[in-house]
Amino acid sequence: MLAQHESIVFPGVYDALSALLAKRAGFELAFLSGYGMSASHLGLPDMGFLGQSDVADVAGRVCVAAGLPLIVDADTGYGNELNVGQTVSRLLRAGAKGCFLEDQCWPKRCGHMAGKEVVDRDEFAAKLAAAVAAKGAADFFIVARTDAVATDGVDEALARMRLAEEAGVDGFFIEAPPDADTLRRIGAEAPRPLVANLIEGGKTPVLRQEELQGLGFSLLLYPLTALYSATKAVGASLAKLRRNGTSDPRDLASFAEFNELIGADELLRGGGPPR
Structure with missing residues (x-):
């Protein structure tokens, strides 16, 4: 599917409901965000509180509920090469x-x-090779991500992407380039297809799709747009309820709209969930 597009914009989701909304908006692909899962399921920051079982369980629920192709944030794979292989198998x-x-x-x-730190090159390459071996011939798109720009600079990040290419992964992601010049260099020198991770208020400039495509990026991820917009909307609605003592229907999806989204209408008619 990804090979069919010169570039594809796809959102981050964090639970089954946000994935349903992404599907309704017409997206062909979604990303299950570790940041979003940690915040929405644990109320904690993205600092290693989620484990392999947590992520696999949420991924399973989202896949069943939304029926939307899903790429999962598997963090570091949750251990050594053996753990990485198990992580890939569980996500499959x-x-x-x-x-x-x-x-x-x-x-x-x-x-x-x-405050990030990265493992050495050999350990990273071994874990990627284990992931590729675990997927076998399955239709499963493995993206190698490096955070080395922040710790060791762009040269090291590019070297790690070349090792990832040798390991046989499908996509490449250099996290948090701080400016357009760094994006330009990565787009010119890194293997492809390339991910641009576009966090509103984050370190990387949020450029338009056409600009990023021109720089060589084809997988344009907005991992936190849904989470941040939901947080603002829910916060404002609840603050208004607390302030006024009543809700404002203009701020809300209707009872009928929501039931249609989650498949209640179809089930009441005797059918199955509309997946």
Whole structure:
């Protein structure tokens, strides 16, 4: 599917409901965000609180509920090469269509936060090779992510992407380039297809699709747009309820709209969930 597009914009989701909304909006692909899962399921920052079972369980629920091709944030793979292989196998059983694997030391943290550390090149390459071996011939898109720009500079990040290419992964992601010049260099020198990770208020400039495509990026991920917009909307609605003592229907999906979204109408008619 990804090969059919010169570039594709896809959103981050964090649970089954946000994935349903992404599908309704017409997206052909979604990303299950570790940042979003940690915030929505645990109320904690993206700092290594989620484990392999947590992520696989959420991925399974999202895949069943939304029926939307899903790439999962698998963090560091949750251990050594054996753990990485098990992570890929569990995500395949959950119905996911791919994952991101990164080179941070554990416990990891959001790639746009300070204080990151990365494992050595050989360890990263071995984990990627284990992931590729675990997927076998399955239709599963493995993206190698490096956070080395922040720790060791762009040259090291590019070298790690070349090692990832040798390991046989499907996509490449250099996290948190801080400016357009760095994006331009990565687009010119890194293997492809390339991910641009576009966090509103993060370290990387949020350029338009046409600009990023021109720089060589084809997988344009907005991992936190849904989470941040939901947080603002829910916060404002609840503040208004607290302030006024009543809700404002103009701020809300209607009872009928919501039931249609989650498949209640179809089930009441005697059918199955509209997946």
